[in-house]
Amino acid sequence: MPAAPASPESASASPTFLEGTVIRSTGSWYDVQTERGVVPSRVRGKFRLEEQDVTNPVAVGDRVTIRLEPDDSGLITEIHPRRNQLSRRAAGRRVGLEHVIAANIDIAWAVQSVRLPKINPGFIDRFIVMAEVNEITPGLVINKTDLLREKDRADIDALHDLYAGLGYRVLRTSVVSGEGVETFREALRDRTSVVAGPSGVGKSSLLNAVEPGLGLRTGEVSLKTRKGRHTTTYASLLPLSFGGFVVDTPGIREFGLIDLDPADLGHYFREFKPYLHDCRFPNCTHDHEPDCAVKAAVEEGLITEARYTSYLNILDSLHLGERDVGR
Ligand SMILES: Nc1nc2c(ncn2[C@@H]2O[C@H](COP(=O)(O)OP(=O)(O)O)[C@@H](O)[C@H]2O)c(=O)[nH]1
Ligand SMILES: [Mg+2]
Numbered sequence: 001m002p003a004a005p006a007s008p009e010s011a012s013a014s015p016t017f018l019e020g021t022v023i024r025s026t027g028s029w030y031d032v033q034t035e036r037g038v039v040p041s042r043v044r045g046k047f048r049l050e051e052q053d054v055t056n057p058v059a060v061g062d063r064v065t066i067r068l069e070p071d072d073s074g075l076i077t078e079i080h081p082r083r084n085q086l087s088r089r090a091a092g093r094r095v096g097l098e099h100v101i102a103a104n105i106d107i108a109w110a111v112q113s114v115r116l117p118k119i120n121p122g123f124i125d126r127f128i129v130m131a132e133v134n135e136i137t138p139g140l141v142i143n144k145t146d147l148l149r150e151k152d153r154a155d156i157d158a159l160h161d162l163y164a165g166l167g168y169r170v171l172r173t174s175v176v177s178g179e180g181v182e183t184f185r186e187a188l189r190d191r192t193s194v195v196a197g198p199s200g201v202g203k204s205s206l207l208n209a210v211e212p213g214l215g216l217r218t219g220e221v222s223l224k225t226r227k228g229r230h231t232t233t234y235a236s237l238l239p240l241s242f243g244g245f246v247v248d249t250p251g252i253r254e255f256g257l258i259d260l261d262p263a264d265l266g267h268y269f270r271e272f273k274p275y276l277h278d279c280r281f282p283n284c285t286h287d288h289e290p291d292c293a294v295k296a297a298v299e300e301g302l303i304t305e306a307r308y309t310s311y312l313n314i315l316d317s318l319h320l321g322e323r324d325v326g327r
C-alpha cells in the first residue's frame, strides 16, 4: 500500500483502502461496489495520461483499489489487470480511439428466439467470433420456445446440436412457460454476464423473469436511429440479488471485431481448426484459394454449409472494414 501523504490533515489517521468493482461510469465519476456499499469515486489523472489510445482508462467491470477520502468519496488508486474486455471504436470527436465497454466478463450470451423474430444464425456466428476474439466464453439462449411450431422443431434441434457439439452452452427458455428460466438464473449466478441479441427476442423479459426487481421495460420497438447517436454511451453493471452482474448497454450491437486480421478469422471457427494447416497456402482465407482443406471439409459435410456461409459473410465484412456484430 502506498504511504499516507505527509500532510497535516491526514497525519493522524492512515487512509483506508478498499477493493471493489466499477459498476457505473459517467466518464468522470465511477460507482465502485465495495464491501461497504457503493462508493462514488474519481480517478487519478495519471491513468488518463498512461492510456493514450483509449477514451476511458477505467471501465465497468474493472476491479479497482480506492482510497476513501474525508468526504466519503473514493479515489481510484489502482486498476487491477483485466482478464478480458469488450471494446468498440469510439465515435465522434474521438474516432479511431478504443472505447472499453466492459471488463472482466465471464460469459456473453447471444439471445435468439425461435420465432418473432426468427433465428439468425449469422448473428450467432458473428457474436461467437466477437466473444472468442476477446477471450470471453460465448453461450446461446434460444428463447420463446412456447412459440415453437412442430414443423420448425427439427431445425431448432439441429441448431441446438450444432452449437452444443462445438462445445458452447445452449439454453432453451420461455418466459411464458417458464422453461429454462431457473437454468438461466443459475448460469448468471456469481458471474458477470453480457446478454445480447436483436431487438424483440426477449432479453429484457428474460432478465425480469430471473430478477423481477430489475423492472426492465419490455416489448418496445426500437425506433432509435443509431446513425444519429454519436455520443459516447457508457454501460453499467446491473447487480443481481442472488449474486453476479449483468452488463446493460444500449450499444451492444456495436461490439466490434476490432483489429481482426481476415487471415485469422478461421481460427475463431472451432470446427475449422483441424483443417487450417492442410490448405495449400499458409495464409489461405478459405475463400477463393485452390486446394483449400476447409472448403474440402465443407464439401464432405464435416463443416456445415451454414457455418461456412457465416464465415464468408464475416470475412467480407472484415475486408470492407465493417467490424460490427449487429449486421
Ligand atoms: N411468447 C413469448 N413471448 C415473449 C417471450 N419473451 C419475450 N416475449 C415477448 O417478446 C416481446 C419482446 O420482448 P423484450 O423482452 O422487450 O425483448 P428485447 O428487445 O430482446 O429486450 C415482448 O412482447 C415480450 O412479451 C417468450 O418467451 N415467449
Ligand atoms: Mg430490451
Ligand SMILES: [Zn+2]
Residues within 6 Å of the ligand: 279, 280, 284, 285, 286, 287, 289, 291, 292, 293, 294, 295
Ligand atoms: Zn483454406
